[in-house]
Amino acid sequence: MILYIWRHPKPITAGGLCIGQTDVEVDKRKLKRLANKIQRFVRLQQLPKVIWVSPLQRSLKVGEILAQRGFECRVAPKLAEIHFGDWDGQSWKQIEKQQIDEWCNNFAHFAPDHGESLQQLFNRAESWLDKIAAEQKDSPVLAIGHAGWINSAKMIATGQEVPNLAINWPHSVGYLSCSHIDI
Template identity: 30%
Template structure:
């Protein structure tokens, strides 16, 4: 099965802001970027999207409004850190998570294991026995989680997968 993992384009958030599941908008220069992304995708694909607007705007454009949203494709829930500057998060909160983001949840949020469990549930329930190509419009954390599963990469090494804004990653899954 052919899967295209598409990360949303840049958000309106300034650099250094933790925005996870906050429903933030996209920078205004996205229309040409959307066209460039669409040119990389097959015309006969089935589309799935995170329900956050930074993904649904792109999914709507790419699919001609023919896509399904799924909350399991949302970015990691950063709980108390949502919309906070990373460098202003108290070290006593941030450091334990930075040392073991895989297992340590953010205060009132998720760990990477939690996100990964959502993503695996999505794969197992939605992507079985598909013959058409699949396009998943989502976030860097979800894409990294999917790539860990597909390539058998340990979750602790998820950030070795660089995922740029607007990037399309094509994978083959049996």
């Protein structure tokens, strides 16, 4: 299975904040820009008009635009970004340095209070990828996701383990960019 997954547009008010599952707004023009990009890609590649999205509005709203244009929009909670728990939506400056250090030094297994660890995100992403691969077989899958989830899926696809140290985490994919992942 080939997964084509686009990262959502840049949120309006995310600068300096720890954003995981906090539902932040995106400029409507940027939502339409990504929808146009996906629609053009699907037309040129002659792909099925089915798009998977996370329930977070920075992904979901692009799917809703595409649904108005004849796409089938499927919402998958397992596509959501990592849940940072009590950190989610907070300024990085407000989070205790000791907690951030603990996270960076136990990157795979540390979870902020009421949140999930990177290992849990990997497990969630792998579960969704396995389910979709079994259903889709050789059909390409289109999705709109989030940087942490996309990096996790790329690492899973290449057989990499969850990194134990934050320094070993890859750079985030760019907003509106498409990642091609062979599962």
